[in-house]
Structure formats: C-alpha cells, structure tokens
Amino acid sequence: MNHQPLSPATSNGTVPLPALDVQNLTVAYEQTVVLHTVSFVIPAGERVALVGPNGAGKSTLLKALVGLIRPTTGSIRVNGHLHTQCNDVAYVPQRAQVDWSFPVNVWDVVMLGRTAHIGLFRSPGRHDRDRVAHSLELVRMTDLARRQIGELSGGQQQRVFIARALAQDACVLLLDEPMTGLDVRAQQEVLHMIDAIHRDGVTVLVATHDLQQAANTRYYERVLLLNQSLIQGGQAHAVLTAEHLTAAYGGHLHRIETEQGILLVHDRH
Amino acid sequence: MDLLNLLLEPLRFDFMLRGLLAAVMVGIVCSVVGTFVVLRGMAFFGDALAHAILPGVALGYLTGGGSSADRSTLFWWALGAAIFSALGIGAITHGGRVKEDSAIGIVFVGMFALGIALISAMRSFAVDLSHFLFGNVLGVSPTDLWHVALGGGLALLTVRIFYRQLVAVAFDETHATTLRLPVTMLNYLLLVLIAVVVVVALQTVGIALVLAMLITPATSASLLVKRLPAMMALAALIGAFSSASGLYLSYYISIASGAAIVLVCVGFFLLVLLVAPERGWLWRVLWRRKPKRAARYNDTVAQINPDSGG
Numbered sequence: 377m378n379h380q381p382l383s384p385a386t387s388n389g390t391v392p393l394p395a396l397d398v399q400n401l402t403v404a405y406e407q408t409v410v411l412h413t414v415s416f417v418i419p420a421g422e423r424v425a426l427v428g429p430n431g432a433g434k435s436t437l438l439k440a441l442v443g444l445i446r447p448t449t450g451s452i453r454v455n456g457h458l459h460t461q462c463n464d465v466a467y468v469p470q471r472a473q474v475d476w477s478f479p480v481n482v483w484d485v486v487m488l489g490r491t492a493h494i495g496l497f498r499s500p501g502r503h504d505r506d507r508v509a510h511s512l513e514l515v516r517m518t519d520l521a522r523r524q525i526g527e528l529s530g531g532q533q534q535r536v537f538i539a540r541a542l543a544q545d546a547c548v549l550l551l552d553e554p555m556t557g558l559d560v561r562a563q564q565e566v567l568h569m570i571d572a573i574h575r576d577g578v579t580v581l582v583a584t585h586d587l588q589q590a591a592n593t594r595y596y597e598r599v600l601l602l603n604q605s606l607i608q609g610g611q612a613h614a615v616l617t618a619e620h621l622t623a624a625y626g627g628h629l630h631r632i633e634t635e636q637g638i639l640l641v642h643d644r645h
Numbered sequence: 646m647d648l649l650n651l652l653l654e655p656l657r658f659d660f661m662l663r664g665l666l667a668a669v670m671v672g673i674v675c676s677v678v679g680t681f682v683v684l685r686g687m688a689f690f691g692d693a694l695a696h697a698i699l700p701g702v703a704l705g706y707l708t709g710g711g712s713s714a715d716r717s718t719l720f721w722w723a724l725g726a727a728i729f730s731a732l733g734i735g736a737i738t739h740g741g742r743v744k745e746d747s748a749i750g751i752v753f754v755g756m757f758a759l760g761i762a763l764i765s766a767m768r769s770f771a772v773d774l775s776h777f778l779f780g781n782v783l784g785v786s787p788t789d790l791w792h793v794a795l796g797g798g799l800a801l802l803t804v805r806i807f808y809r810q811l812v813a814v815a816f817d818e819t820h821a822t823t824l825r826l827p828v829t830m831l832n833y834l835l836l837v838l839i840a841v842v843v844v845v846a847l848q849t850v851g852i853a854l855v856l857a858m859l860i861t862p863a864t865s866a867s868l869l870v871k872r873l874p875a876m877m878a879l880a881a882l883i884g885a886f887s888s889a890s891g892l893y894l895s896y897y898i899s900i901a902s903g904a905a906i907v908l909v910c911v912g913f914f915l916l917v918l919l920v921a922p923e924r925g926w927l928w929r930v931l932w933r934r935k936p937k938r939a940a941r942y943n944d945t946v947a948q949i950n951p952d953s954g955g
Contacts, residue, residue, distance in 0.1 A: 442823045443822070443823060443825065444819065444823060465823070467820075467823045469819065472817060472819070472820070473817070473819065474816060474817045475684070475686075475816075478815075478816055478873075479684075479867060479870070479871055479872050479873045479875075479876050480816065480872065480873060481871070481872065484872065484873070488809075488813050488816060488817070488820065489824075491809050491810060491812075491813040491821070491824055491826065492824045492825060492826060494809055496806050496807065496810070497805065497806050498809075524871055540820070544824065
C-alpha cells in the first residue's frame with residue numbers, strides 16, 4: 377500500500393495552493409485506529425469521489441476534515457492554512473440529526489449557515505441575504521424558500537442542508553453519501569448540483585459507495601480509494617485498477633474496460 | 646362594576662401592583678428562555694433545576710439571619726445553587742459516559758434531598774417553606790422587584806446578544822460545531838440562563854410550579870406560529886397575559902396566586918391544543934383527514950406512473 381498524494385493541477389504553469397492538503401492523518405477512537413497515516417492533496421476546484429468499503433473510514437475522514445473529530449496525529453491544511461483556524465470547510469452529513477418540527481423554514485435553515493459571519497447582536501445584512509438566495513438557487517430550492525423544513529421530502533431536505541453549507545462561504549464542501557436512499561432521478565439531480573457548485577469554484581469531496589459513479593469522469597475529476605489507509609488517489613483509471621480494488625474490497629470486484637468507461641462488477645453471491 | 650374598575654380596583658394596594666409587575670416580568674422572561682427549553686426538549690432539566698435550588702434557599706435563609714426581610718442573600722444563594730447544579734449536570738454529561746436524563750435526575754434528587762436535610766435541621770423554617778415551593782407573589786418587596794427586573798433584564802439581553810448562536814446550536818449542534826461556534830460555552834450559557842430564570846420565578850410561582858411557566862407558553866405558541874421569532878414573541882405575550890390574569894383570578898376568587906397563574910397558562914394551552922389552526926385537534930379531525938388521503942392517492946399514482954404528470 378502506498379500513499380501517493382494527488383499531484384496538483386499545473387495546466388497554466390503555476391501551482392496554486394491546494395484546497396486540501398492532508399498529511400499523515402491518523403484517527404483513533406479509544407484504542408481502535410480508524411484512519412492510518414492518510415496523506416493526499418486536492419487541487420482547488422475539483423470534484424473528488426471518496427470510495428471504499430463499509431467501515432473504511434470515509435465518514436471519519438470527512439468528520440476529521442471539518443473538525444468534528446480531533447485527529448490523533450497529522451495535519452490538515454485548507455488553502456494553506458491550518459484548518460483549526462478557519463471555517464472554510466463545510467460538511468453535509470449523511471442524515472442530519474435535527475428536529476424536523478423545529479419552527480424554521482427553508483430560508484431560515486440556509487441562513488443558519490451564515491451564523492459565524494453575522495456578528496453578535498446583529499441581524500443578517502444584504503450580503504447575507506444575497507448569499508442565501510444564491511445558495512438556494514444553486515440547489516434549485518428558491519421556490520420552496522418559505523416552506524417549513526418538516527414539510528419537505530428527503531431529497532429536498534438534503535438539498536437544503538447542501539445550500540446551508542454553501543451559504544457558509546466555504547471553499548471546500550464535504551458531502552457524506554449524498555446519494556444514499558435517493559432514486560436514480562434524484563441522484564442525477566444531486567450530481568448536476570455538484571457540477572453547478574464545482575463550476576462556482578468550490579472544491580467538492582463526496583463520500584460514496586457507488587464505484588460506477590466514482591469512475592465516471594463526467595462526474596468526478598479524481599478518486600480517493602480508502603480502506604483505513606489511503607490505497608490510491610488520482611484519476612479514476614489509475615486508481616480503480618484490479619490490484620487496488622482487491623486491496624480495498626478483497627477479491628470480489630472485477631473491472632471491465634468498455635468504450636463508455638470502466639465497468640465494475642461485484643461477484644459476491 | 647365595569648371592566649376597567651375590575652382591573653384597577655386591586656391595584657389600590659401597593660403589594661398587588663408590585664405582584665402584578667413581578668408576575669408579568671417573570672411571565673415574559675420565563676416564556677422567552679422557555680422557548681429554548683421546549684425546542685431542545687429540556688423540560689425535565691428545567692424542573693430538576695427548579696428543585697435543585699432548595700439547598701441554596703435554605704442556606705440563604707440561614708445566612709440571612711433567618712429573617713424573611715433579607716431576601717437579597719437568599720436570591721444570591723439560590724442563584725448559586727442553580728448555577729452549580731446546571732454546571733454539575735453539564736459536567737457529568739460531558740463526554741457521554743452518563744446519559745443526560747440520569748445525570749439530571751441524580752443532581753435533582755441529590756440537591757433536593759440536601760435542601761430538605763438542611764431545612765429539617767432548622768426548626769423555624771416550616772412557615773416560609775411553602776412560599777418557596779408555591780410562590781408568594783403578593784409578598785414581593787420593592788427589593789424583590791428590582792431583583793426580578795435585573796435578573797430578567799439580563800437574561801433577555803443575553804438571549805438577544807447570542808440569539809443566532811443559540812438557535813444554531815439548538816437546531817443542529819453538529820452543524821454549529823463545524824461553523825466553529827463555541828458550542829460547549831453556548832450550552833453552558835443556556836443552562837445558566839435557565840438557572841437565572843428559575844430563581845427569578847421563585848418568588849411568583851415557586852419551585853414546584855416554575856416548570857409550567859417555562860414550557861407552557863412556549864408550547865402553546867409553537868402550535869400557533871411557524872417561525873422562531875414569532876414563537877418567542879407570542880410565548881412572551883401568552884406568559885405575560887397568563888401571569889396578569891392569573892393574579893386577578895386569585896384576587897377575585899381567593900385562591901393561591903402561583904396556582905392561579907399556572908392554571909390560566911395550562912387552560913390556555915388546552916384551548917390552543919383544541920382549536921389551533923392546522924395543528925389543533927379540532928382542525929385535524931374536521932379538515933385535514935380528507936385532503937391528506939387524496940394527496941396520498943395522487944402520490945401513489947405518480948409513483949406508479951411517473952409520466953402521468955406527477
């Protein structure tokens with residue numbers, strides 16, 4: 377197992393600061409090591425799929441990146457700054473643990489993303505309202521801005537929380553399994569949304585267990601393959617090789633190259 | 646006697662006027678802070694905190710020389726006991742090794758028992774004890790009134806200053822953490838706010854009934870409006886109205902004032918529960934049932950046949 381970092385984009389000759397620079401990240405709960413010396417670099421503005429089997433530590437990695445879990449060792453830099461100093465990283469959990477009868481509507485929830493920007497004793501200003509409106513537009517929830525959060529469908533709730541994360545003005549967005557439990561059409565909508573967010577200049581890291589989607593270069597520029605340690609990171613065709621997949625999943629996944637891209641077949645029956 | 650006379654007549658007495666002012670202030674402050682108690686499901690905590698101030702009251706009584714005139718000492722001791730209990734519950738729960746309701750229960754009974762033990766050691770206490778348990782709004786002295794105004798005003802100001810932060814933490818603590826808000830500090834701040842409010846309300850409704858003032862107006866408001874600032878304002882209005890009308894009720898039909906205030910609160914809640922638009926019992930029985938079934942039927946059709954315009 378090697379821990380090669382992703383190489384930063386060098387298309388225009390200069391090397392911009394990476395959006396995320398993670399070095400030797402180790403996370404342990406009590407005595408159990410969940411993530412082991414994970415190192416990678418994500419160039420600004422890319423869409424990255426984070427894949428790996430159940431229990432690989434995908435959620436743990438995202439939580440460590442956003443500061444919900446304190447890493448045992450290692451460093452996390454966001455745009456060159458130690459991430460403990462800024463809230464440039466936004467996070468949308470797989471399923472937010474909130475009280476759905478809370479007396480707030482969609483607009484209010486997205487405005488909560490601005491809390492750290494609005495000072496004590498202050499009310500939201502014009503800029504805050506503009507950011508909220510823009511975020512709602514990106515997730516296409518503008519029409520439902522006055523709807524109570526309890527009256528939304530699961531997919532809509534997910535989009536509201538993505539909008540809340542966007543309103544935070546973060547430059548890195550972490551999404552934990554945003555497609556889980558959604559039908560194919562809703563999944564496509566989320567993928568379109570990720571694309572719109574990415575075109576807005578935000579770096580997006582998406583934990584997913586859909587290898588087929590992760591392998592699709594229309595949706596993601598890079599893939600990180602994780603199983604407690606980072607097995608490989610980089611472009612899909614280099615990461616999702618037979619050797620790496622065996623290292624991550626055991627011998628149950630097979631890779632077939634087709635004209636449309638890579639096809640991954642699971643043989644566990 | 647016309648209505649104006651009915652309202653003005655009791656205010657001839659200074660003690661009635663002071664009682665009315667104290668009751669209304671307590672009603673407002675309790676309801677505003679109580680909105681957070683309701684939203685965060687902390688009713689048990691509020692009740693526990695109210696009971697946990699008993700040893701503070703007893704010690705305040707002792708150090709105040711046993712005279713009920715010196716309530717100032719008592720106020721500070723009670724506030725100390727409340728904050729000590731609130732922080733104690735927070736500290737026991739922090740780290741997740743003890744469940745919160747267990748921690749609350751243990752601190753609650755521990756402090757209450759300590760209070761009873763202290764009181765039983767002082768023979769002369771029996772007379773005033775009922776005032777602390779059930780309130781004595783007509784015994785509010787000018788100093789008490791100042792304490793209520795000061796404590797209540799500080800609590801309201803704190804809520805105003807930290808409003809957005811408190812809401813962010815109440816709605817989604819995980820999200821607030823990712824925003825790098827001082828979540829632990831804000832949680833303790835809310836505990837201290839509840840402690841202050843409980844002590845402020847001690848005089849009007851007493852230990853045993855303060856929970857009603859914390860949660861009843863806020864719950865009534867939550868059934869009537871859909872957004873938080875409106876809920877808070879309406880809760881304050883209901884709290885103030887219940888306190889004032891409860892006090893008049895107690896004056897005219899000669900019942901305990903604390904009980905009268907709480908009964909008006911609860912009566913109002915039951916009324917709201919019955920007739921509130923959309924969320925009321927009557928509304929659901931009479932109007933909601935049919936449209937809901939129709940909507941479900943349409944959803945099913947749309948799911949089976951997505952092209953049929955769903």
